[in-house]
Amino acid sequence: MRHAKSDRIALSVLGWTVALVMFFPIFWMVLTGFKTEAEAVATPPSLIFTPTLDNYADVQNRADYLKFAFNSVFVSLGSTLLALAFAIPASYAMAFFPTWRTKNTLVWMLSTKMLPPVGVLVPIYLLFRDTGLLDTRIGLTLVYGLINLPIVVWMLYTFFKEVPRDILEAARVDGARPADEIRHLLVPLSLPGIASTALLAIILSWNEAFWSLNLTASKAAPLTAFIASFSSPQGLFWAKLSAASTLAVAPILIFGWMSQRQLVRGLTFGAVK
Amino acid sequence: MTISIPIQPGRQVIRRGSRRRVRTLPLVAPSVLVLLLWMIVPLAMTLWFSFQYYNLLNPMLSGFAGLENYRFLLTDPALWTAMANTLILVGSVLAITIVAGVLLAVLYDQPFAGRGIARLLVIAPFFVMPTVSALIWKNMLMHPVNGIFAWITRSLGLGVVDWFADVPLLSIILIVAWQWIPFALLILLTAMQSLDNEQKEAARIDGAGPVAMFFHIILPHLGRAIAVVAMIETIFLLSIFAEIFVTTSGGPGLATTNLAYLIYSRALLQFDVGGGSAGGVIAIVLANIVAIFLVRTIARSLDR
Amino acid sequence: MATVVLKQVRKSFGELEIIKGVDLEVRDHEFVVFVGPSGCGKSTLLRLIAGLEDITSGELSIDGRVVNDVPPAQRGIAMVFQSYALYPHMTVAENMAFGLKLAREDRATIRQKVAEAARILQLEPLLERKPKELSGGQRQRVAIGRAIVRKPKVFLFDEPLSNLDAALRVQMRIEIARLHHELDATMIYVTHDQVEAMTLADKIVVLNAGRVEQVGSPLELYHHPQNLFVAGFIGSPKMNFLATRVTAVEAGRAHVALPGGGSVAVPVRAEGLAADAAVTLGVRPEHLVAGPADGTVPARVFVVERLGGGTYVYARTEGEAMIVVEVDGDSPVQVGDRIDIGVPAEACHLFDADGNALPRNRRHPLAQPDRTHASTAP
Numbered sequence: 001m002r003h004a005k006s007d008r009i010a011l012s013v014l015g016w017t018v019a020l021v022m023f024f025p026i027f028w029m030v031l032t033g034f035k036t037e038a039e040a041v042a043t044p045p046s047l048i049f050t051p052t053l054d055n056y057a058d059v060q061n062r063a064d065y066l067k068f069a070f071n072s073v074f075v076s077l078g079s080t081l082l083a084l085a086f087a088i089p090a091s092y093a094m095a096f097f098p099t100w101r102t103k104n105t106l107v108w109m110l111s112t113k114m115l116p117p118v119g120v121l122v123p124i125y126l127l128f129r130d131t132g133l134l135d136t137r138i139g140l141t142l143v144y145g146l147i148n149l150p151i152v153v154w155m156l157y158t159f160f161k162e163v164p165r166d167i168l169e170a171a172r173v174d175g176a177r178p179a180d181e182i183r184h185l186l187v188p189l190s191l192p193g194i195a196s197t198a199l200l201a202i203i204l205s206w207n208e209a210f211w212s213l214n215l216t217a218s219k220a221a222p223l224t225a226f227i228a229s230f231s232s233p234q235g236l237f238w239a240k241l242s243a244a245s246t247l248a249v250a251p252i253l254i255f256g257w258m259s260q261r262q263l264v265r266g267l268t269f270g271a272v273k
Numbered sequence: 274m275t276i277s278i279p280i281q282p283g284r285q286v287i288r289r290g291s292r293r294r295v296r297t298l299p300l301v302a303p304s305v306l307v308l309l310l311w312m313i314v315p316l317a318m319t320l321w322f323s324f325q326y327y328n329l330l331n332p333m334l335s336g337f338a339g340l341e342n343y344r345f346l347l348t349d350p351a352l353w354t355a356m357a358n359t360l361i362l363v364g365s366v367l368a369i370t371i372v373a374g375v376l377l378a379v380l381y382d383q384p385f386a387g388r389g390i391a392r393l394l395v396i397a398p399f400f401v402m403p404t405v406s407a408l409i410w411k412n413m414l415m416h417p418v419n420g421i422f423a424w425i426t427r428s429l430g431l432g433v434v435d436w437f438a439d440v441p442l443l444s445i446i447l448i449v450a451w452q453w454i455p456f457a458l459l460i461l462l463t464a465m466q467s468l469d470n471e472q473k474e475a476a477r478i479d480g481a482g483p484v485a486m487f488f489h490i491i492l493p494h495l496g497r498a499i500a501v502v503a504m505i506e507t508i509f510l511l512s513i514f515a516e517i518f519v520t521t522s523g524g525p526g527l528a529t530t531n532l533a534y535l536i537y538s539r540a541l542l543q544f545d546v547g548g549g550s551a552g553g554v555i556a557i558v559l560a561n562i563v564a565i566f567l568v569r570t571i572a573r574s575l576d577r
Numbered sequence: 578m579a580t581v582v583l584k585q586v587r588k589s590f591g592e593l594e595i596i597k598g599v600d601l602e603v604r605d606h607e608f609v610v611f612v613g614p615s616g617c618g619k620s621t622l623l624r625l626i627a628g629l630e631d632i633t634s635g636e637l638s639i640d641g642r643v644v645n646d647v648p649p650a651q652r653g654i655a656m657v658f659q660s661y662a663l664y665p666h667m668t669v670a671e672n673m674a675f676g677l678k679l680a681r682e683d684r685a686t687i688r689q690k691v692a693e694a695a696r697i698l699q700l701e702p703l704l705e706r707k708p709k710e711l712s713g714g715q716r717q718r719v720a721i722g723r724a725i726v727r728k729p730k731v732f733l734f735d736e737p738l739s740n741l742d743a744a745l746r747v748q749m750r751i752e753i754a755r756l757h758h759e760l761d762a763t764m765i766y767v768t769h770d771q772v773e774a775m776t777l778a779d780k781i782v783v784l785n786a787g788r789v790e791q792v793g794s795p796l797e798l799y800h801h802p803q804n805l806f807v808a809g810f811i812g813s814p815k816m817n818f819l820a821t822r823v824t825a826v827e828a829g830r831a832h833v834a835l836p837g838g839g840s841v842a843v844p845v846r847a848e849g850l851a852a853d854a855a856v857t858l859g860v861r862p863e864h865l866v867a868g869p870a871d872g873t874v875p876a877r878v879f880v881v882e883r884l885g886g887g888t889y890v891y892a893r894t895e896g897e898a899m900i901v902v903e904v905d906g907d908s909p910v911q912v913g914d915r916i917d918i919g920v921p922a923e924a925c926h927l928f929d930a931d932g933n934a935l936p937r938n939r940r941h942p943l944a945q946p947d948r949t950h951a952s953t954a955p
Contacts, residue, residue: 012385018377019391022454025409026397028421032413041419044428090304093297105305107572112308114564115316116512118533119557122540122550123318146311149304166662169629174676174727175650184675188666207402209515214541228404228519238412238419245405256400257393264463267456271501271571272464 026249033243040238055243065226065244072222072248074137075212076205079144080152080198086145087152088194092186094153095160096168106157109150110269117147117210128215135217143215144205152201155266159193160186196262199255203263206252223248316557322550329544342551352552354527355535362446362531363510367503369450374457374502379491381458382465392462399455403515410448411437411520441521441528448516457502464498465491497570504567511560532556579605579640579653579730579763581626586635588618588625588787595621597787598635603731603765603780608757611767612774613784613810619767620735622784626765627656627733640730650676655724656733659740661716663708669719670695670704673726694725697759714745718752725760734766738773750776771811775799783807793944800941805932808859814889816926817865817900819858826850829938831927833858835920836894841872843925845935859926862889862901867908870919876900878914892916 020027032040034051059065094102124143125134133139163186171181187194212224221229227248230241256263264272326338346352381392398406414421415436423433436444468491476490512533517523523530523538530538536556540549581603588596595618603609611619624630626637628649637645644652664672670691677687695701698718708716717737724732734753738746754777757764768774774781775795783790783798783806791798791807802808808816824840825832831847833856834840843858850856867890876892883906890902890910902918904910927935 008385011380011383012387015380015383015385015388015391018380019394022451023394023397025406025414025451026401028413029405029409043419043424045421045424086304086307089300093300097297099297103572105301107568109304109308110571111564111568112312114508114560114567115312116508116533116556116560118512118514118536119553119560120315120319121537122322122546122553123315125541126546127315127318146307149308153304164660164662166658166660167664170656170658170662170723171664171675172629173627173649173654173656174723175679180679185664203400207400209403209518210512213404213515213518214537224402224404224515227402227408228515230408241408242413245408249401249405252402253397253400256396260393260396260459261463264460268460268501268505269571272460272498 026253029242029249030246031242032239033246035239035242037237037239040242055239056247058240059244059247065247068221068223068226069248071137071140071216071220072206072224075140075144075220075222076202078137078141079148079205080201082141082145083148083152083201084194084198086149087156091153091156091160092182095157106154109153113147113150113269121214124211125214134215135220137220140212140215140220140222143211144208147208147211148201148204151204151266151269152197154269155197155200155262156190156194158265159190159197162193163189193262196259197266199259200263200266203252203255319550319553319557322546323554325547325550327546327550329546338547342547346548346551346555351527351530351535352532352555355530355532358442358527358529359511359531359533361442362449362513363507365446366450366453366510367506369446370453370457370506371499371503373450373454374461375492375495375499377454377458378461378465378495379487381462396455396459398452399459401452403452404519406452407448407516407519410444410451415444437521438525441525445513445516445520445529448520449510449513453506453510456506460502461495461498464495468494501567501570504563504570507563508560508567511556511563532559580638581731581763581765582636582638583626584636584638586622586625586637587633588621588630589633594633595787596625599787599789601782601789601792603763606761606763608764608766608777608779609782610774610778610780611765611782611784612769612771613790615769616786617784618787619769619784623656623733623735623765623767626731627654628652653730654733655727655729655731656735657717657720657724657737659736661708661720661737661740663716663719663723665708668705668707669700669711669722672708672719673723676723676727690726690728691722694722697725697756698722713741714749717741717749721753721756730763732760732762732764734764736767736769738768738770746773753777771813775811781811783810796941797944800944801934801937802926803934805857805859805928805934808926808928808934812861814862814901814903816859816861818928819860819894819898819900821856821858823847823850823852823854823856826852831856831935833927835872835874836896836898837873837875839873841920841922841925843922843927843935844938845927846938847927847935850929850935855930857928857932859928860920860924863903864921864924865900865902866919866921867902867904867910867916868919869917871922872920874900874918874920876916876918878910878912878916881910881912890916892918 031047033055034053035046035049036052036054039046039049094106128134128139133142167185167189168181171185176184206222207224209224209228212222213228216222216225227241227245230237323342324338324340326336326341377395381388381395385391412420415423415434417423417433417435422436426433434440472490473486476486481489513531514533514537517529517531517534521529523534532552533556536549536552539545539552581601583599583601586596586599587594599622611622613619621630625632626639628644628647632645636643639652639654649656664675667675673691673694674687677690691704692701695704698721700715700718700722703711703715703719708719711719720737737753738749741749750773753766757777766773766777778795780792781795781798782792785806791803793801798807798811802811805818809818819836821833821835823831824834826847828848829844829846830842831845831850832840832842835858841858874894876894878890878892880891882889882891886906888904888906888908888910890904890908892900892902894900900918910916923939926937929935
């Protein structure tokens with residue numbers, strides 16, 4: 001659609017205003033990470049100041065932070081790998097050898113994701129307590145693997161289905177056995193899809209803030225819980241907390257930006273593509 | 274064992290699944306089994322506990338409670354406050370995010386300078402972990418002494434709003450809406466881009482101005498996507514937890530206690546397993562009602 | 578010997594029978610075309626021969642060997658798909674080499690075979706490109722190259738030209754004809770375009786709703802269609818059909834009424850035909866003439882299509898039936914004119930009430946049972 005020049009300028013202004021307003025809190029957090037504690041709470045809030053890396057240095061030096069960060073990484077990667085291990089064969093089977101059961105299975109898996117976590121908080125908590133899984137990385141990894149499994153299966157299923165059937169048939173005529181098909185065609189052609197699925201699973205695990213708050217304490221707490229522990233801080237903490245938060249948020253922000261288009265598919269269970 | 278693939282409009286060729294004799298059951302079974310366990314065991318336990326007297330603080334109290342927990346809960350005004358709060362929370366966030374999402378989708382569908390980067394900035398809030406978001410809003414923006422909002426209103430001579438004391442539920446609504454607007458935007462923008470240009474051009478030739486275009490072409494096209502966004506958001510918004518946990522702990526009083534937080538406080542803070550489980554069952558029933566609609570919509574998209 | 582024989586082959590998908598008992602024989606070096614309207618089962622039949630679908634009942638033999646249960650890669654066939662089905666992440670050379678690689682041939686042999694195929698199809702400059710960098714016609718050739726490289730006994734083509742624009746289609750048609758001549762291979766080709774069928778085939782198999790309507794050389798189908806369906810399918814514009822009645826029957830001749838009061842004596846073997854029987858008269862537009870002939874039909878012109886080299890005149894008879902005549906390119910005919918359309922008796926076809934053709938007395942000299950082409954192979 002062709003717009004008059006003035007229209008386009010108005011659009012730019014509007015588009016950028018909204019963007020800046022929405023991004024402002026994050027921007028402010030990042031900025032505060034570079035201030036001294038005194039500056040962080042100063043009023044009027046300052047936009048111009050001498051940046052310092054002290055906070056970041058401090059955060060890195062505190063063993064706590066690294067431990068929590070490691071927990072986040074472990075649990076996110078671990079649960080994603082777990083989910084992929086279960087999901088890839090399942091999605092492969094359902095995408096290429098569908099039976100009358102396939103659709104029902106997919107829809108049922110979806111419905112398990114709609115269970116409100118709070119509904120099973122009690123038994124899971126008690127189960128974990130009694131089996132020693134409470135406050136362990138393994139326990140959290142298992143939970144995340146399970147809650148993300150439906151989304152991973154769905155996303156992979158839709159990506160696998162997009163491999164055109166006649167390419168696979170051509171390979172069969174060329175003499176490919178199932179293993180050849182998977183190795184030479186399926187994996188290379190759906191690698192981008194598998195990658196974005198993994199990315200989404202990592203993002204969802206990293207940001208998950210229910211089980212991480214309830215099932216962990218000091219040993220296995222990921223960054224979500226670590227940050228949550230500062231909910232009633234003393235004002236002197238702000239700059240360091242901002243620096244820590246920036247570190248916690250930055251990687252996921254970048255992942256999210258990279259995979260935004262593919263995420264839509266996973267977030268809507270394929271209903272919008 | 275047939276799959277129908279439409280090849281030309283109005284015609285269908287029935288193609289059979291591949292002849293390969295690969296057994297699919299062992300490939301799918303592990304996932305199904307594991308999810309089945311994840312669902313059935315805790316659900317069964319929740320149901321069981323909800324009919325028991327079970328309080329971790331008082332191990333003496335035990336035995337079959339029948340519907341006592343439910344009766345206690347349903348006559349507890351706290352439950353109804355929590356339900357009301359939940360509905361207000363979900364309803365408001367839905368309204369804000371969908372309206373904003375639609376408008377922003379229309380905006381970001383138009384080309385303008387640096388649109389790509391602006392788009393990245395707008396969707397950023399969705400990827401920030403809820404605990405960080407909550408803390409930023411609570412302490413940097415809404416804080417009555419050090420917060421930016423306070424500074425702005427003070428500079429304008431308008432006094433200060435102590436957000437979490439004066440308008441706690443609204444504050445939570447704002448935080449959650451901020452996080453979920455990008456979600457709605459992302460999904461609706463994707464749906465918008467499937468609106469083919471020729472339809473828009475035909476409408477223009479028919480004389481449609483921007484407003485008519487919006488209401489008669491764009492909105493109907495987005496209809497299904499809006500429904501999907503609404504349903505998915507509802508499922509997740511029913512379980513808002515972290516933001517409340519980090520900012521108000523449900524208070525002041527019960528002002529920001531939603532169903533999820535109520536159950537949490539009953540079960541893990543007051544150690545009332547029986548009561549908490551009963552609440553859990555109620556939450557599950559509520560979620561199921563919405564889930565049925567969502568599942569049907571998605572199942573239909575599978576047939577495409 | 579690369580022969581393909583189908584005996585009573587049937588194919589059902591669940592309850593639905595798509596192929597209803599086909600008997601067919603494809604000879605060595607023959608170019609056979611399966612043709613028919615959408616949904617007639619021609620692609621399904623091809624896929625059965627390829628082995629991409631199971632045969633429900635009946636027997637399929639390739640080169641004398643029953644192959645019902647043999648996987649596609651071992652049947653000695655190669656297939657060119659309608660969408661080309663090129664491997665998007667591999668180069669042209671890798672696409673062609675894939676089958677050989679899977680068969681574990683050594684690199685030198687692979688390189689040589691790929692080079693040979695590339696030479697035949699003029700793909701040499703494109704060997705390192707990926708499919709998305711190629712035009713439609715180039716992708717088409719790569720798909721064919723992938724088939725050639727396997728040196729199959731039988732080439733299978735599934736509507737290979739449907740995705741190309743008109744000009745390219747004509748060009749590729751010539752390419753395929755040239756290929757058949759150069760490779761001297763057995764080819765089975767599926768299309769819905771009867772022009773492709775007529776120009777490429779040694780033998781055409783006309784299919785309709787899962788059954789074979791007729792098998793024969795292009796000209797045999799043109800001059801001696803065995804039923805209404807084949808008569809209406811072959812030839813463009815379509816043969817004119819006039820529903821009419823027999824007025825008199827003699828040995829070797831049937832007189833039928835024409836709209837407008839005239840009649841024509843059609844030279845067919847008319848024994849068994851009752852007087853006053855309902856029949857359908859068929860005449861091709863290119864055989865009708867402007868001006869009186871053995872039979873004459875007065876009509877009124879409502880559309881004139883001028884192509885320069887010829888003119889198609891669409892007219893309505895007195896009974897409101899439509900009739901199409903091909904006349905000279907310089908004809909002065911106008912819309913609204915009343916004309917007399919001449920029906921030469923020799924050009925008429927007659928079909929009984931069941932749609933079957935009555936045998937014509939004289940066989941057209943060019944209509945051999947099949948057009949066997951001279952093989953250059955030893």
